[in-house]
Amino acid sequence: MDTISWENGRVKVIDQTKLPFQLEYFYCDSYQEVVDCIKRMVVRGAPCIGVTGAFGLALAAYKSKATKTKDLILELEKAKKLLASTRPTAKDLFGALDRLMEAAHKGGSVREIRKAMLKEAFQIKEEDKEMTKRIGKYGAELIENGYKILTHCNAGFLATSGNYGTALAPMKVAKKQGKKFFVFVDETRPRCQGAKLTAWELAREGIEHAIIVDNAAGYYMQIGEIDLVIVGADRVAANGDVANKIGTYEKAVLAKENGIPFYVAIPLSTIDWTLDSGEKIPIEEREEEEVLYLEGVNQANKIHKIRISPKGARAKNPSFDITPAKYITGIITPQGIVKPGELEKLR
Numbered sequence: 001m002d003t004i005s006w007e008n009g010r011v012k013v014i015d016q017t018k019l020p021f022q023l024e025y026f027y028c029d030s031y032q033e034v035v036d037c038i039k040r041m042v043v044r045g046a047p048c049i050g051v052t053g054a055f056g057l058a059l060a061a062y063k064s065k066a067t068k069t070k071d072l073i074l075e076l077e078k079a080k081k082l083l084a085s086t087r088p089t090a091k092d093l094f095g096a097l098d099r100l101m102e103a104a105h106k107g108g109s110v111r112e113i114r115k116a117m118l119k120e121a122f123q124i125k126e127e128d129k130e131m132t133k134r135i136g137k138y139g140a141e142l143i144e145n146g147y148k149i150l151t152h153c154n155a156g157f158l159a160t161s162g163n164y165g166t167a168l169a170p171m172k173v174a175k176k177q178g179k180k181f182f183v184f185v186d187e188t189r190p191r192c193q194g195a196k197l198t199a200w201e202l203a204r205e206g207i208e209h210a211i212i213v214d215n216a217a218g219y220y221m222q223i224g225e226i227d228l229v230i231v232g233a234d235r236v237a238a239n240g241d242v243a244n245k246i247g248t249y250e251k252a253v254l255a256k257e258n259g260i261p262f263y264v265a266i267p268l269s270t271i272d273w274t275l276d277s278g279e280k281i282p283i284e285e286r287e288e289e290e291v292l293y294l295e296g297v298n299q300a301n302k303i304h305k306i307r308i309s310p311k312g313a314r315a316k317n318p319s320f321d322i323t324p325a326k327y328i329t330g331i332i333t334p335q336g337i338v339k340p341g342e343l344e345k346l347r
């Protein structure tokens with residue numbers, strides 16, 4: 001199943017705000033709708049955001065009324081700025097938008113530019129899907145029969161453009177290899193990507209799992225119930241520091257304290273070579289509402305939002321945190337597994 005596709009001149013995405021309750025698609029007719037989709041997290045997960053951004057910019061080219069190349073480029077610069085303003089942490093978005101603009105700047109007629117941009121968007125998508133298989137192949141070697149694995153947030157196929165995803169890829173490949181293992185799924189408040197999306201994906205694959213509240217991971221580590229942690233990332237600095245969903249840092253510290261290997265699975269598009277340390281990664285702060293309310297289905301199976309806090313309560317909602325490289329055992333990439341301090345080898 002692909003999370004993003006191009007259908008009759010529109011961008012089609014799986015609406016992740018409806019999962020696991022309804023599997024629905026959302027169609028974007030304009031790049032502004034793509035902007036809205038990324039902001040509202042109809043699509044989410046770093047690689048998926050990148051590929052969606054790429055198709056969004058191609059859509060801007062196709063929808064433009066410009067007849068002169070110069071005018072088209074001006075419109076594209078404006079669209080790029082808007083798409084880039086949606087989510088600040090995931091590196092993949094910026095890399096994908098740059099690649100699309102490079103394709104546009106190669107020149108030609110308006111028609112040729114449009115075609116070149118769409119071709120580049122498809123190329124990024126194919127590379128993305130391919131990398132998930134390679135991450136799966138290398139990462140599966142870490143999983144032994146009988147292992148209990150912890151994961152945080154959703155870094156499955158929904159977080160990429162399809163296939164295996166990143167952190168879930170080793171598990172999906174290990175399952176195909178006939179290995180038996182169990183996955184602890186952090187619910188991942190506030191938006192519950194673990195409880196909603198990862199649990200849905202693992203169930204589809206027939207992988208045994210249980211959802212735990214975010215606060216339970218330390219307990220399970222302490223009593224020897226977790227053998228391995230694998231998470232994804234939104235941006236990795238050149239020194240191996242990792243930005244990932246809020247709560248990742250504390251899981252990594254607890255893993256080290258309990259002698260549990262902690263791995264991060266990423267495509268190379270997630271690495272930000274311009275940053276020498278994770279402290280420089282911008283951390284997205286999202287709406288208070290995500291903390292103050294919860295969304296699920298009611299007895300009539302209708303998606304419903306409820307308030308779980310006093311009226312007028314305030315909240316703080318940092319979406320990501322930084323895990324320093326010293327807590328990370330290894331980084332699983334499409335080129336193999338490297339130590340965080342050895343990322344440079346992949347440059």
Ligand code: MRU
Binds near residue numbers: 193245
């Ligand atoms: O806020 P989200 O849902 O976009 O955050 C997603 C994550 O933090 C994932 O763990 C990360 O993007 C890796 S996805 C392959």
